[in-house]
Structure formats: C-alpha cells, structure tokens
Amino acid sequence: MRIAYIINSVEGGGAAFPVPAVAAALRSHGVDVEIFALTRRDGRAIPAMADAGLSVHVRDGGETDHWAAYRWLRPMLGQYKPDAVWTSLTRATLLGQVAAAAQRIPVISWQHAAYLRAANRRLLRLRRNQSALWLADSCSVADFSRKALGIPTDRLVVWPIFAADPDAPVAAPWTGQEPLRIGTLGRLHPVKGYDVLLAAIKILRQRNPAPRAFELTIGGTGAEHGTLQAQILEAGLDDVTLAGFVGDPTAFLANQHLYVQPSRSEGFCIAAHQAMQAGLPVIGSAVGEMSRSIVDGVTGRLAIPGNPVSLASAIFESLEHAADLHRMGFSARRRLFEHYSRDRFNQIAGEILRRLDDLSRQVR
Secondary structure (H helix, E strand, O other), X not given: OEEEEEEEEOOOOHHHOOHXXXXXXXXXXXXXXXXXXXXXXXXXXXXXXXXXXXXXXXXXXXXXXXXXXXXXXXXXXXXXXXXXXXEEOHHHHHHHHHHHHHOOOOEEEEEOEOOOOHHHHHHHHHOHHHOOEEEXXXXXXXXXXXXXXXXXXXXXXXXXXXXXXXOOOOOOOXXXXXXXXXXXXXXXXXXXXXXXXXXXXXXXXXXXXXXXXXXXXXXXXXXXXXXHHHHHHHHXXXXXXXXXXXXXXXXXXXXXXXXXXXXXXXXXXHHXXXXXXXXXXXXXXXOOOHHHHOOEOOOEEEEOOOOHHHHHHHHHHHHHOHHHHHHHHHHHHHHHHHHOOHHHHHHHHHHHHHHHHHHHHHHO
16 A cells, blocks of 8 residues: 655644654555655654655645645645545645545545634534544544544544653653753744743742742744743743754653643643653643643643643642652653553554555545
8 A cells, every 4th residue: 555645844843743653653564655745844854754764755835825735746646646645734634635536545634633723623624524534643632523523433543643662761850959850842832832831930930939949941943932032031030941943852851850731722742742751740731632641640730721820830739749750750651651552553553554445445
C-alpha cells in the first residue's frame, strides 16, 4: 500500500512533530509513505522526517492560497499514485478530500483538536462523509469529533498520537540545594495560555510568596514572543526565561523538576505526555486529554483553563510539597507506559491499515 500523507506545514511542533513516529508505525506494516506539505512555515520538522528516511515534498506557497495549493497537490498525487490519502488538520483535510475524490482514492483524516474555529467546524461537518475513516488522537478529541462534527462511531478510530519511549532520559530528583526548575514547551500562541502562566507567576510572587526559589523556562517560538517578553518585563519576573526553539525536548524535560501546561484548549498534548515520560509531575489545564492523564494530587495537578488564580494555587501547592514531586513524577511515568506503549501504538496502526485496505478494495 502507498499512502500520501498530507499536512498543512513542516513547522516544528504541532501536528507535524509526530509524523515520523506515525509513518514508522505504518511502514512497520509494509506501507510506503510520502509526505506532502502545503506550505513550509519554519521548516523545523523537516530534519526529523529526513532522518526517518521519509520523502518530503514541500510546496512553495502560503497558508491562504488554497486554489494554488490544490493545483500543486493534485498532480503530485497523480505522480505518486497512492492507494490512500492521509490528511492532518483542516486545510490539508479539505484539499486532500477534493484531490483524492478526483482520483477515486479513499481518505483517512486525523482530528487533533478538541476545539475548532466555527468556520472550520462547519466545513468539516459538511464534508465529513468525504473521508472514509476519521482518526482521533485521543478520547477527548473523539468525543469532540462525534458531537461537533457528527462523525459516527463506526467511522472513528482513537489512535493516541504518542508512543512512550523507554530510552528517553529521565529527570533527576530535586535536591533541595538548588532553585526548583519548572519547564514548559509549546508554540507562543494564545491557545497555549502562556500569558495566563505569567499572570499566575506574578500572583505567586506578589500575593503568595513562594515557599522556595524556582525558575521558569518557556521553550518555544511564535508570534506572541514580543507580547510575553513585555509581560515578563512589566511584572519584573526575572526568574522567567523565554528560551526560544528547543531542538531536543527530551533533554530539556530531563533537566526540569516540574512541568506546567497552561493551555486554553488541547487535544492530546504531546509535550505534557513527554514530560510524564521524563518522570515529571505535570500541572495542566483541565482540557483535552490532560484532564484524563493527570490524576490530581497523584501524577500532578489540574487547574481551571484561563484562570491565573487557579494555576497559581496549583503551582504554590507543588512548591510547598516539593519533596513529593519526584514520587508524583514516577507515578506519572508509570501510568504513561501503562497506557501508551509502543507495542499498542503499532498494533492500532495495523488495525487501521486493515480497515483502509478494505476501503481501497471497495473503491477499486
């Protein structure tokens, strides 16, 4: 089987980040996979795809020139001659559906978010029958897809977009002789809630003096960098650092003692689960799969999304009981491996491919 994997961009992070792992699982079942990106953005996902031996085709175009993107995509598919088209995110899904229909190729589509803008939600709901099979990257996204997009259960498969790596580095316990290091990873975008996190740190500094010294490092790039930097300076948060792009997230996480994910909305949230893999307790907003993966008071703490007071309280509690962080992180890591093993990841890939093979035969 040949699969054309269509993605919006090859930006570092986001939906492009897990493509090598997904492609590897598909290829382990004898499938040929090639990547087709509708635009480049920062291109930081390309090296990992190339290292994985993937052929990556990147269109030289923007994010809103949809007709031009379609005119590029259709002949690319005609040249590759895939047995199926695999799409990720709204733009790639809509254009992939149209291009695949012209060549009578079945479509399988990822849904990664438990939130969509109203226009995208309407479009995907209208076009839901153009994809023969839908994948949700988590149970929370599956719930959203059924309710908001009207996708029936028999055409929806949950494939958690994460396979735990037993060889990933693990964080060392906090010794009590150093500032407690708090880390977070993500795009500097309003949906990630870093403005909420900075407001929470300001509350922590001004109203509830922290029980011990700590440092916060925010890893990631994005359009909100200037706004967040100004917020840091205005609040005098001298122990907060915007670290920029993090090329090795596993090493970054292994150097922390606590992880915070203050998102306003999420699907699976790979970064939070990578933190658990590193043996870190996670403070996360009660959104997406974090509301299921984080056991409050056992593997981390949950906070009200968009609420800096709730987040400040969760951070304060973690700092006050810092001696418990390593135990909580160990519990988070153990729970992660129970639910997201690599064997299970590959097994679900095989189940999806069997269904896709049946669909391809029906089309032919």
